[in-house]
Amino acid sequence: MESFFSRHRNLIVLLAVLLAQIIGLAVQVRRPARGMAAAAQTSNPDTMQRGDSRSVMLLRLWAADIVTPPERLFHAVDQEAVQLWSGYLDLVHLRAQNLQLQQTIDWLRLEQAMLSEDARQGQRLQSLLHFQQSYPGKTLAAQVIGTSGNLQSHLLFIDKGSADGVRTDMAVISADGIVGKVRDVFPHTAQVLMINDQTSGAGVILEKTRIRGILRGDADGRTEIVGILADSRIQPGEQVLTAGGDQIFPRGLAVGTVTGVVRDPDRSAFIDVILKPAALLDRLDEVLVLTDIQSQLPSALQSDLAQSQAEQGQAASAELAREQARRKAAEEMAERLPGWQQPVTPANAQGAGGTQPAAPPAPKPIPALHPDRFSPGYDAGSSTAPAQNSPGDAASKPTTEKPQNRSQL
């Protein structure tokens, strides 16, 4: 018997170990089944998942206690190693990546600037389009593509030329106000002389005081109105409009705002009115060239004008009817009352041949029986009858002699 165990020791141990494990498995598998049945009776699903016996739970706890600390250590080491690698060691492509990101940032900044510029340009074009639609004349939109590059020469180059219908001396405006006039025209570009150039000139008028003057630029690039007599009514803040007499700018366009008045250094009786231009002359991007200032009004303005004229016609006809009725009533009154005089009105004055209305006859004073120096029209030197003097003389002479008479008295 002893030799059997010693001979088959290995196999017996194997079978014993396998048998023990199989029994353990059988116990574990049967316990969840009972747990499931109990759970089905108690309707408690939590019971099904807790089918392990206390010994199995203990075994799992031990295994977890054995394995999890090294796992935690491995995890920590792994994290540190990853951080060390990625943060300090794996920096081979970092410089190139940094450069690429910097380029991306620069590109994004450029794109942002372009988008902002596009948005601003859209707003400007929108206001310009609105102005173009509301403006009665024909206009041609143009882009400002350059300047003269000289501080003494305030010129602009626009991207429209003779091929687009631009001619010399055409007015150039923006939605804010006038800009200048076309000086030279090339096939596809044109040169615009701005209003703040010393050689420019435009007829302008102050909005409130209705004082006219000539607009030009000074040596500093400011705009001023020259050739105005000193007038205390000109105050800063007054709007200045185009007068329309220069055959370039149509009347009524905004020119600028009065910012100050200085005495003309050459002529002491004259002043120069300094203006702040309505158009942003140093930040122009889009302008309008007035290609035809004598064109027809837009339909909306035409309808408004026709309505206004119709209303004026109705008012005039009503006034004429009232005047005719008043004249008829006056004639009837004159027939019934011979001494009644028809009142002088502008209407019947114009009706009498269109001549100047006759002044009403002045009432003649009754001649005095014994005229003296106090009598109207008395002349001490000539001793003529006062009735022969004119009323004007009678009115003037006594007043000039009154102080003498009073001193004599």
Next chain:
Amino acid sequence: MTGLSTDYRRDREIRHFPLAVYVLVPLASLVLQAWLPRVLGRFTYFDLPLLVVLYFSLVRRDPIHGTLLGAVVGILQDALTQGAIGIHGVANTVCGFLAASIGIRFVVENALLRVVMNFVFTLLAGLLVVFVTGGLLGLEMRWNFLTQVLVAAGNALIGLVLFPLLDRLQGKD
């Protein structure tokens, strides 16, 4: 040399390891088996605890040792899962016993032979797990033979590297 008996030759070829190696290496295999899937994701086609059992069984040439080592390591493997404890225990026990039994009769030092044995025993362990789970316990288990082949191949390749490393841990006689 020719006068040496078989038992003497077997005793000469038995590897002896410090006790810490018997404890720490299986423990390390369990930890790595539990931790590496976090790193490798689904490419965990290996079974390190089984490799360790096979190695010690082969080099110790002691079926009881292989049986007990396989049972303990397998039970610990099961304890880390939600399944019944003993499934991998049975499989590893059988594999450890068979590997030790083969080691008694053959000198398994050749690399190619180790690759084949690792492949076969890993496949066998997988089949045993399926047999115990489905056959003995009657539990439903989805099983993919190709996955098991990949695990066996992975074990065979890892064994090529791992076994020489573990050979360096043996103690001096």
